[in-house]
Amino acid sequence: MTSDIWSGRADAYVESDAHREGEDLDQLVAWAAGARTALDVATGGGHVARRLREAGIEVVTSDPAPGMRPDVVSRAESLPFADGAFDVVACRTAAHHFADPAAAVREMARVSRDRVLLVDTVFMGDEVEEAERRRDPSHVRNYTEAEWRGLVEDAGLEIGDVRLSAHTFDFAAWLARTGCEGEEAQLVEDLLGDRVAEGRLTLDKIAIRAAKGY
Ligand SMILES: C[S@@+](CC[C@H](N)C(=O)[O-])C[C@H]1O[C@@H](n2cnc3c(N)ncnc32)[C@H](O)[C@@H]1O
Numbered sequence: 001m002t003s004d005i006w007s008g009r010a011d012a013y014v015e016s017d018a019h020r021e022g023e024d025l026d027q028l029v030a031w032a033a034g035a036r037t038a039l040d041v042a043t044g045g046g047h048v049a050r051r052l053r054e055a056g057i058e059v060v061t062s063d064p065a066p067g068m069r070p071d072v073v074s075r076a077e078s079l080p081f082a083d084g085a086f087d088v089v090a091c092r093t094a095a096h097h098f099a100d101p102a103a104a105v106r107e108m109a110r111v112s113r114d115r116v117l118l119v120d121t122v123f124m125g126d127e128v129e130e131a132e133r134r135r136d137p138s139h140v141r142n143y144t145e146a147e148w149r150g151l152v153e154d155a156g157l158e159i160g161d162v163r164l165s166a167h168t169f170d171f172a173a174w175l176a177r178t179g180c181e182g183e184e185a186q187l188v189e190d191l192l193g194d195r196v197a198e199g200r201l202t203l204d205k206i207a208i209r210a211a212k213g214y
Contacts, residue, residue, distance in 0.1 A: 005138055006044075007067025012177040014045035018169035019093065021047075024119045024207050027163060028090055029055050031117050031209045035087035041076045041108060042094030044068055052090070060086070076104035084113040092119040093205075096132070096142050102151055109155040115211045116157055122164065122206040123147070124195075131191035136178040148206055157210035164206055171201040 013019055029051050032038060036058060040049040043061035045068070052059045062079065063070035074080055076091065077100045089112040091104070098104045108116045123129070123144040132139040143151065145162065152159055175185050195202050 006063070006065030009177060010045070010065070010067040010069070013068070016045060016169075016173065016177060018167070018174060019045055019047050022167055023165055024092065024167065024205055025051050027207050028052070028092065028117050028119065031115065031161070032057060032088045032090065035115070037086045038088040038090060039079075039081065039086040039108075039111060041079070041089060041091040041104070042097070043070050044094065048090050048092050052088075057088070077107060078103075079107045079111050081111040083110055085111045087113050088115045088117060090117040090119075093121065095120045097138050097140055099140065101140075101143070102154060105151045105155040105157075109157050109210075109212070112212065115209065116152070116155075118148070118152070118206075118208040118210070120148075120206060121167075122204045124204055127191045127193070128195070128203075131188045134184055134191070135175060135180045135188045145206055148208060152208060152210045156212070158213055159208060159210050161209040162206065164204060166202050167205050168200050168202045171196050171199055174201055 025047060028048060032052055038052050038057045038059045040059055040061045043049055043063045046061060049059045049061045061070040062072040062074045064073060064075045066073050076098055089108040091108060095101050121142045123142040180188060189196055
């Protein structure tokens with residue numbers, strides 16, 4: 001996966017119904033309460049940053065794709081910030097694209113002074129993984145709750161809360177965002193089975209509140 005792929009998708013991810021709203025965004029805002037500063041890692045269309053700023057938090061955004069117009073162009077695996085630079089470090093719906101999620105979570109822990117808040121699609125089985133890769137070759141892997149707990153704890157963080165939820169959004173728009181069409185789109189739909197209903201796709205998500213020590 002290259003930054004160019006994501007830069008070309010920037011407008012689609014700003015507009016995306018699957019990204020600009022969702023209970024997980026409300027959850028992140030609630031978990032960030034009391035923070036003065038935050039870093040939004042893999043900001044994409046900037047939805048986490050927008051919501052945290054609306055809550056009065058000073059936010060810096062990072063993303064490796066210049067087209068996403070982050071404040072800082074950077075991969076999550078190597079964040080150019082000092083230790084403990086932000087009260088909160090958040091990363092939503094992006095780790096399944098990271099080449100090295102363990103290094104990314106370690107970096108988030110390092111640059112956080114207090115909390116690390118993570119949201120991602122969770123592992124839903126091999127057929128969903130196959131569908132995700134066919135729809136978007138930059139998909140690396142969704143992780144199970146146990147794998148997520150390992151990634152977070154191995155980074156030296158303590159888990160305070162874990163929430164699982166279902167996220168439903170427009171299926172055709174999800175395919176269009178990555179240019180998946182024709183026979184490939186049909187194959188993706190077949191692999192997803194009854195997760196697609198009435199033109200909407202439901203994927204499971206995990207949200208984790210972790211900190212440097214409760
Ligand atoms: C689905 S979008 C992010 C969605 C966004 N966080 C939101 O809440 O709407 C995935 C983002 O991950 C970024 N990305 C891909 N590989 C990355 C990496 N190794 N480190 C950090 N960001 C990465 C892409 O450039 C893209 O902007």
